[in-house]
Amino acid sequence: MKIRIEDITADAKQLVFAEPEQEINRILGAGPIREYHLEGPVDVSVSFYRAGMELFFEGKLKTRTGAVCARCAEDFDAAGDRPFRFVLSPKSIGYDDDNLRAEDLEFSLYEGDEVDLSPLIREQVLLALPTRPLCREDCRGLCPHCGINLNRNTCECRVETVDPRLEALRSLKLPRT
Numbered sequence: 001m002k003i004r005i006e007d008i009t010a011d012a013k014q015l016v017f018a019e020p021e022q023e024i025n026r027i028l029g030a031g032p033i034r035e036y037h038l039e040g041p042v043d044v045s046v047s048f049y050r051a052g053m054e055l056f057f058e059g060k061l062k063t064r065t066g067a068v069c070a071r072c073a074e075d076f077d078a079a080g081d082r083p084f085r086f087v088l089s090p091k092s093i094g095y096d097d098d099n100l101r102a103e104d105l106e107f108s109l110y111e112g113d114e115v116d117l118s119p120l121i122r123e124q125v126l127l128a129l130p131t132r133p134l135c136r137e138d139c140r141g142l143c144p145h146c147g148i149n150l151n152r153n154t155c156e157c158r159v160e161t162v163d164p165r166l167e168a169l170r171s172l173k174l175p176r177t
Contacts, residue, residue, distance in 0.1 A: 001015075001017050001019065001044075001118060001121075002117070003015075003048070003115050003117065004113060004114045005055075005110075005113050005114060005115065008049065008115075009049065010049060010050055010051065011049060012047050012048065013049065014046070014047050015044075015045075015047075016043075016045045018041035019041055019042040019044050019117075019121045019122075019125075020041050021038035021039075021040060021041050021042065023118070024038055024042070024125055024126070025037050027122065027126065028126075035067050035068045035070065036129055036133060037065070037067070038064065038125070039065065039066050040064050042062070042063050042121060042125055043063075044059060044061055044121055045060050046058070047059060053089060054088065054089050055088040055089075055115060056087055057086050057088070057117070057120075058084070058085045059083070059085075060083050060084070061081070061082045061083075061121065061124055062079070062080070062081055063080045063082075063125060064077065064078075064079055064080075065077070065078045065080055065129070068133065069135040069139055070133055070134060071134060071135075071139040071141035071142070072139055072141050072142055072150070073142065074149065076133075078133075080128055082125075082128040084124045086108055087108070088107075088108050088110045089109055089110070090109070090110060090111065091109045091110065091111040092111065108120065135151075139151060145157040
């Protein structure tokens with residue numbers, strides 16, 4: 001979604017649109033977190049205005065995400081809402097991307113006569129994804145011995161936990177006194 005700079009005024013305007021999911025899914029498929037995919041377009045609601053040369057955007061994203069649980073390997077769906085806020089300044093006033101600090105995460109630069117919101121929306125969607133997809137917080141995962149999903153069934157595996165550092169003591173024969 002592109003907005004012409006001259007259409008952004010001091011009076012706040014509202015915009016509601018759907019950002020296509022194809023590019024985000026392509027990025028997810030090629031990146032390190034391949035467990036996620038978007039189930040449909042991202043619903044975006046944004047309010048924007050201008051103060052001097054800076055452009056202010058604030059809004060909310062709604063996504064339907066599918067993923068594979070990192071513990072039990074089951075597919076699950078998750079809905080996500082993420083508020084966002086960012087400020088854009090023209091590149092021509094001397095800011096440099098290399099000089100931005102960690103607290104400037106909501107700050108970015110623009111050039112030209114229009115602003116493309118798509119890369120900024122994609123970034124917000126990717127930031128909203130947890131680093132490890134879990135179907136639920138208390139997911140018990142798979143049994144490491146038989147592979148059964150512990151969320152659905154209990155297994156009959158007998159697990160003896162012995163500290164591996166003490167394993168050598170098992171073969172130690174002590175004289176009887």
